Amino acid sequence: MKKSNYIIKRIALLLAVLLAFLVSSCRTELQKVSKDLTTYTIAAKYDEFNHTISARQKIKYVNNYDVPFKELKLHLYPNAFREGAKIKPVSESAESKAYPQGMSYGDIIINEVYVAGKKAEFNIGGEDRNIMTVKFPMDLYPGASFTIEFDFLLRLAHTPHRLGYTNKCVNLGNWFPIACVYEDGGFATYAYYPNGDPFYSEIANYYIELTLSSDFFVAATGRNTGTRLQGKTKTLNFEALAVRDFAFVLSKEFSSISSSAGNIMVTYFYYDDPEPELYLKAAIDAVNTFSRLFGQYPYPHLNVVKTPFIYGGMEYPCLIYVSDSVTDQDSYIEVIAHEVAHQWWYGVVGNDQVKNGWLDEGLTEYSTSLFFEKNPSYNQKMSNRIMQALQSYLVYVEMCKNVYGEVDTSMNRPSYAYKTEYEYVYMTYVKGELMFYNIRNIIGDKVFFESLKRYYERNKYKIATPKDLIGAFEETSKKDLEGIFDAWLDGKVYLGDW
Ligand SMILES: [Zn+2]
Structure with missing residues (x-):
């Protein structure tokens, strides 16, 4: 009795040391990678009555390329939802699904931009008002950085799209200005094309603060580092190191359950779901399977979020949407496996999703089949x-x-x-x-x-x-x-x- 107790204690101690080692080695890798990256700091406030977000955004932009820049170009994805947009975020055939309550519009408004503390020249253009160009006061050399600051007002359309609000949730995907990737002598300034996921960005660090009514539950790309209650509102702080983007889903109706896949905390946010344990387990099985087959998932958590969405699912770093319109169990699990696989193919290993969509989608689709092969x-x-x-x-x-x-x-x-x-x-x-x-x-x-x-x-x-x-x-x-x-x-x- 004593002896077995001793052995159990020794094993428990050994496991605790091993887990601590895994967690710290994971953090160390992220901390190392995050060291010289661009950092986005955003303080955002959600107004649930007007469906708007007012925010102050600061970007410490690091030139990690080998040429000096005179300017920076940033994607303004929310402008694709504006009235009169030439390039719309849905194809004509999907419009009735995207706007079941009738057409609705949204956009992003920016009035002033500061670089290194001084008012800077900027313009909004691109193929379809989808790009903001910010002029630098002097050349930004490789390895050097500038701080770019501006306020923005984001107006959301009433739509179950990647970005928009419904009566159940607020989907905040591709919601803030994000730097374009520089390649082949220029910035990649793709518009919000309706085919595929037209998003293209580099890994960066994110510190996001969100203030909203205290009865909302929030699923985020980042780790919650603090919550302050002020009367009927609350302010949440999030941190995400070395991720490709940062998304949220907000809802007053979420329940959630969590469990771990090794040292990764996996959480399923849901409503109207009689079998949440089944889907949490599928997500955990997917994380374990892909970590074993491809290499370790490097982030401390993954959030799987049920939400109204016009397609089956959508991937963001450490956060995936699963559409509540997917009603049969097998398809729901398939969507989870597919979007979890994207954490490897899109999230950690990025690619130009407009130019080479097959590189992440083809591999992700095959990875989904691998999930089923390895989990009979x-x-x-x-x-x-x-x-x-x-x-x-x-x-x-x-x-x-x-x-x-x-x-x-x-x-x-x-x-x-x-x-x-x-x-x-x-x-x-x-x-x-x-x-x-x-x-x-x-x-x-x-x-x-x-x-x-x-x-x-x-x-x-x-x-x-x-x-x-x-x-x-x-x-x-x-x-x-x-x-x-x-x-x-x-x-x-x-x-x-x-
Ligand atoms: Zn996909």
């Missing part, structure tokens, strides 16, 4: 999923041939070059999944998973390109795979006799 209790076989994907793809291609007389099956097009949302989904998600299935068959399991681990490890916190992915597979397999990848991407693989 969810009763979805990898082979069935691949067969269904193939059949559905072939039916789509046949239908296009009949209707349009031809079909472009290339995957290496920017999202705005696809004729329809269906074409984008079939070429990027479905065909992307089939491509990774094919590559795995060619190089075998061991090399396939080693390649993905290598791709993850090398491109963590960076922006990866197709070359980085193909390179990781080629180096690991010691095979020339460019031809087979190119055949898939160029639309030259014939799938009719698979």
Whole structure:
């Protein structure tokens, strides 16, 4: 009795030390990565009666590129929701779903910008008033930083979109001005195209303060570092290190349950859900499965949030939306697995989602099938999923041939070059999944998973390109795979006799 007690105590102590080591090594990596990053500090106030957010935003922008900048360009994604926008955040066919109560509009207003404490020249332009250009008082050299400050007023549309309010929740995705990625001699200034997720940003640090009515529950990308109550309002502080974006979902109706996946706290925020434990477990299984297959999830928490949303789900760093319109259990779990996989492919390893949507969506869709393969209790076989994907793809291609007389099956097009949302989904998600299935068959399991681990490890916190992915597979397999990848991407693989 004494002896077994002693052993249990020793084991408990050992486990506690191990857990503390894991937590601290995780934090140390994030702290190390976060050291020289751009930092966003925002103090925001949500007005629930006018559906607006008034905020003060400060960006300590660090030039982490190798050329000096005379100006900085920032995305103003909320302007896509304004009346008269040329490029709308939904395709025409999805408009009735996005605005079930009738058309509604929103935008973002900025009147003055300060750089290094002095009023700065700025303008709002881009393809569709989607870009703010801030002039610097002098060249910003590599490694140097400027502090940019401004107030903004965000007006929300009544819509279950990534950004908007409904009677249940307030979705705050892509809600604040965020710096454009610099590449190939210029800033990437993509508009809010309706196909895919047109967002593109670098890893940064975030310190966000949110003041709102005290009866709201808040799910956030960041870790809650403090809460102050002031009468009927409360102010919450959040911190997120080395993340690609920062999102919130607010609701007065949320319940939540949490449990840990190793040293990661996973929380499910929900309403009207008789089986929350099932979905929390699916999220935990997904985090554990992908950490094992690809490499460790580096953040201290992950929030899975049920919310009104026009698509199945949406990924933000450390926070995913799962649409309350997904009512059957299998599909709900599939959405959770897909959006959790995006934490690896989009979140930690970034990519240009407009130019190479297949790079995160194709790999994420295949990762979703891997989740089911490695967790047979969810009763979805990898082979069935691949067969269904193939059949559905072939039916789509046949239908296009009949209707349009031809079909472009290339995957290496920017999202705005696809004729329809269906074409984008079939070429990027479905065909992307089939491509990774094919590559795995060619190089075998061991090399396939080693390649993905290598791709993850090398491109963590960076922006990866197709070359980085193909390179990781080629180096690991010691095979020339460019031809087979190119055949898939160029639309030259014939799938009719698979
Ligand atoms: Zn996705």
